[in-house]
Amino acid sequence: MQGSSIAVDKIATELWAAEVIPRVKDAVVYLDDHMAEALHWNRGLAWLLDSGALAVRELSYFESGLSKAEEKAVFIVGEPLVGPCLSRIAAVVRASCFTCCTVITSCPPAAHHSALYGAVPQQELRDSFLHVEEQLLDWMGNMNFSTTVIYAPLALVSVAPNFVIMPQFQDVFPTLPAPQNTNDSCNKELGALPRHLQTSIQSLVGNLCSIMNMLNVKPDVFSLGQTSHFIGEELERCSRSSRKERGLTLVLVDRTMDMAGALTSACDSVMDRVVRVLPPFTKGHSIDVQVDMSSLCAASRSTAESGISNSVAPGCLSHRDSEIAMHHLVTAKQKECLMELNRLLVEWGSRNGLRLDVGGRLTPQLLQKRVNQFRGTSRNVLQGGLLQQVLGVARALSHPGAAKLQDQYGAEKLLLQNAVANGGSPVVQLLRSRHSMGLSLEDVIVLLTLLYSLVGEKALGDDECLLKAEIVQAVYQAAEKDELPLFLHDLLRENVHEENAVLAAVDHMFDVLPGLGSTADTPKHRLLLECSNSGTQPAVYKPLTQQLLHEILQDDPTLQLVHHAGGLTDRIKSGFGFFRAAAKPHPRDNPVIMLFIVGGVTASEAKLAFDVVSSNKINKQVIVGGTALAKPQEQLRLLFQRQFR
Structure with missing residues (x-):
């Protein structure tokens, strides 16, 4: 395996070194x-x-x-x-x-x-x-x-080993099936898509193809979803003339096939908790976050609501001298991550002549105090990336936003179980009581969208008109308090107080949601595993990425992926049955499998994919990538705005 693995986490830096x-x-x-x-x-x-x-x-x-x-x-x-x-x-x-x-x-x-x-x-x-x-x-x-x-293909970002993002394409989002009463033939071909989307897809394809060439591999391309199919066809055409001997399986998946994975508050990876709680690093950054470093500096501690001192430059997560910490942020559960970060911190202190007090039960608050023991040490010690990463994790996990994530996850499980067991939806009740539960309008819409992607029309309850009316009322209330969700603010703009505009935006939401049900509810890939004992056990959500990778590694014969064949000759073979000895390629055939989510991927999905490989004890390298690091707020903006107008 060692000889056949590829260093995708190093290729991005090599491209900058060669071209820039x-x-x-x-x-x-x-x-x-x-x-x-x-x-x-x-x-x-x-x-x-x-x-x-x-x-x-x-x-x-x-x-x-x-x-x-x-x-x-x-x-x-x-x-x-x-x-x-x-x-x-x-x-x-x-x-x-x-x-x-x-x-x-x-x-x-x-x-x-x-x-x-x-x-x-x-x-x-x-x-x-x-x-x-x-x-x-x-x-x-x-x-x-x-x-x-x-x-020069400079779009690639390596967040952690085998986990890559291409944030240049964060606005590339899969199209949804058109409503049944409209002519949807316009979405059948890449050339019929809006020009900006065509351009973005061509750019994404070019970058992927160039990266494959740099890695010296020829991809076997598979896809699931309409937009991924477009990308797969273009990528196959781009790499058709490649004579590379090493193979790589590239599986492209539309984000809209499983929106629940991007919207859930479960956050199995600590990385997802950190990026949802702490503010973005600076304008234009979609992955990294600001870390308040004032506790390590002579400057007074910030009392600002954001938690970032105006007199101290913020820290961040991205540091080439501390990549192992990022690996733990992505792949470890919270308790394990804290233990590993604590171990790295103690080792860092020991190497720099600082003996840390290691007593007490390990919590985010204790870890933060342990970092603060470095205050007053040399500048070289303070500039180490590990201190910024550990302090960022400690601040995020002790932030009120982390507790809110837990509350949202509790509400998510209750909504899901109610929809499965009773066939109804308490979203209306949730809207009316959202303030007492500490939820915003955006939080409720996230839950509604997640629920629809799992149970379809059950998410709307018995009275869709009543639900629409409650959302319209909630929009007016949120606008008065300047708490309008980002996607609604972008849709309404200056028309936020105009009744017809608000009604049109809410109607648009309810036009988009059915498309989620039609993409995710396939006979094979059931995102929601309903237990037979109604009400006695909770319904279980199984992410699509986890299912796909499990089926690939287990050589499941019913695997539902489209293989993009290599040119006219292969199409003739497939269509007329010639050369029957040549078996159809399987995603498992290659030593390296790359799962790429068009529309964004979460660190938790990457963690679950790596867990599948570990539990199956299969000697293959799995790389997880996406066009963005998915966060609920941005996912709503992309989902609803992309289909609007």
């Missing part, structure tokens, strides 16, 4: 939000500065080269070089005195072509960025200056 680092010496570097986040998880800002960059700045209309000494610029972006992205680059170049400009985009030529012309190219594009290079020269004011535009 050699170009930044003596340059001013401009990054958009997507690339700033990718850099953050790949050795960070200091790497660019240590490699000779003069400065690193946000790509915006308000930035420019500040002096004539800044003659060289490197722009690193994750978008097609059209529209606002190209306009921002133009604004910076025109306001500066650059003589040499390099643009590195993680959007491949095919996606750039799609963004420009709205058509999927049928062959490899050469000189796709030539027009952009000419525009750069024009903006620089001298056609003899130097410009270069290249594509």
Whole structure:
């Protein structure tokens, strides 16, 4: 197994080292939000500065080269070089005195072509960025200056070993089946999708294909769900000419096949608890969080409601010198994670001449006190990533938000059991009593959406009209208190107090929900395992990712995955039965299996996948990835906004 495993967690850094680092010496570097986040998880800002960059700045209309000494610029972006992205680059170049400009985009030529012309190219594009290079020269004011535009697949982020995210594609979300009374034929082909979605899918495919080439593997592609099918077909076409000998099984799954996994408050992984409780690291970051470091510094402790001191820069989770701690955050249950972090902390103190007080029962509060014992030590000790990670976990688990997650999980189990045992739904009652239970309108809608993805129409109860009326009333109440859920705020905008707009938004929600039932409720993959003894045992939710991986590893003959064959020859073989000795590929055939969730994946789902491998004692490497680290608030925004209009 050792010889056949792949180091997917190292490939992202290698890509930055090969494509970016050699170009930044003596340059001013401009990054958009997507690339700033990718850099953050790949050795960070200091790497660019240590490699000779003069400065690193946000790509915006308000930035420019500040002096004539800044003659060289490197722009690193994750978008097609059209529209606002190209306009921002133009604004910076025109306001500066650059003589040499390099643009590195993680959007491949095919996606750039799609963004420009709205058509999927049928062959490899050469000189796709030539027009952009000419525009750069024009903006620089001298056609003899130097410009270069290249594509590099920089979207990958390794959160922990074998757990990867591509946050550049956090807005890529699967489409749902259209209502039965509409013409849904428009969603049958990739070319019929909205241009921005076509472009994003082409970009995702290009990045995945490039990463497979860097890993020196040829993927056997399988899919479950309509959007994953589109991606699988494009990826197979992209990698058809590959002559790589090593194989990798890539299983693409639509998030909408199991929304419960992204919305549940169970949080089997500590990582999910941390990212749901602590605030995002900074603007544009979707994975990392802010960690209040004031207790380790001379600055006074923050009394701000956010818990972050204004005078102390926040810490974070991403640290290359402490990857083992991230492994425990993702793969361990809370008690085990605290024990492992405590062990690492004691070892860190011992190596730096600090003997920690290790008495008492291990709790998040005690772990936080143990971290605070490092206060007053050398700067090198305080800058260690482990202290920030441990303090972040301790603060998150002792935060009131962690207790609220437990309360939400209790309400979730009660709702689910009631729907299974009684065939009804107490969502109306939950809406009316949400304040006394400490729940917001968004929390209730999360529970309703989760419930619908598991039990279908039972989630609505006997009176759908009454439920709609209660939600409309709750929307008005939330708007008055400025507590409107993010997805409703985006849908309603300035029309939040207009009755027709609110009614239309609520109707839209109830139009989207049935699509969840039609995707998740398949004969084979039952997300909800209902016990035969009605009411005596709770219904059990079994995540789809866990089921799929178990079926793959157990060589289940009824496995419901679409295999994307390699070209016309394979299709003829399959269609007419020629060469019967050539068996259809099975996902288990390869030594490496990558499960990739289109629409976002949780750390808990990654943990459950790794647990399946461990319990089956099968010698295979399993990698879990997704387009985002899924969080309920963002999942609601993507689910409802994507289908709106």
